[in-house]
Amino acid sequence: MKPRVLVTRHVYPAAIAMLQEECTVDYHDSHDVLPKERLRRRLQHAEGVVCQLTDTIDAEVIAAAPQLRVIANVAVGYDNIDVAAATARGIVVTNTPGVLTEATADLTFALLLATARRLPEAERHLRDGKWHRWDVDLLCGTDVAGRTLGIVGLGRIGRAVARRARGFGMRVLYSAPRPAPDATAAELQAVHLPLDTLLQQSDFVSLHVPLRAETRHLIAVERLCRMRRHAILINTSRGPIVDEAALVAALEEGLIAGAGLDVFEHEPTVHPGLLALPNVVLLPHVGSATVTVRTLMCTLAAKNCMAVLRGERPDHPVQAGVPG
């Protein structure tokens, strides 16, 4: 009998076609998120689930799925899943790293440039019919070339952002639990610093760490106070890494000059203080949003799911020691 797989939300069709070759697919083909009770009910007989970052797969949900063998997240981040509870049950959790690295780094840089050069504000100015002539001081922003970028977290995406920064002639600093291997540091010409020192020296700070207990509110009042008054904060990782209320206060008080945010503490709700500020650029979590990348993320999650159900080692388990 084919194993039963729940796909919790709409995905690119290629992923469903792949899954259907080997599995019985229970497809919730909707953009709506399944409420917890319905999710629990539909997981009752599932051996696999292909889920998204909007699905909370906590200990209670896992407990309601006695046959579950694999949780395949369509995302590189997996803070929506209680990995400890899954591991305790021998359930493999997988993610989709790699395929979204360059697109997310592109978006990070787009956001950095848009914030520094006030692009949304400039476009609004034109569309609102306010552009009457060229003025020497119209919508002037901040230089990017030659400035210092502090990258917090030098994983795949952090490194891809560093490469882009080198192309812009930026000085690159990074903070990470361990210095990068010599070859990486040399390629990126990036300098390893403690986070607090990085914040004091950077003109732009870009966050690229996963959301874990120890990174929640990594950037809060104290660290915002360490940043330079002309600095711009960019976040394309996870919203709760920044204390959003503290960020609003810092922006309002001029402790930092601006922020470019693709992720928020309570998505899809955005702090009203951010919405009211002119010096922030706000995007609806679109870091990896290209058709190619999102299709690859969906098919990679399907492949990970099917590998586990076949008894094979998936390409991207998040737990160490998943047997082959």
Ligand code: DGY
């Ligand atoms: C991820 O993969 O974790 C992103 O947030 C969505 O691409």
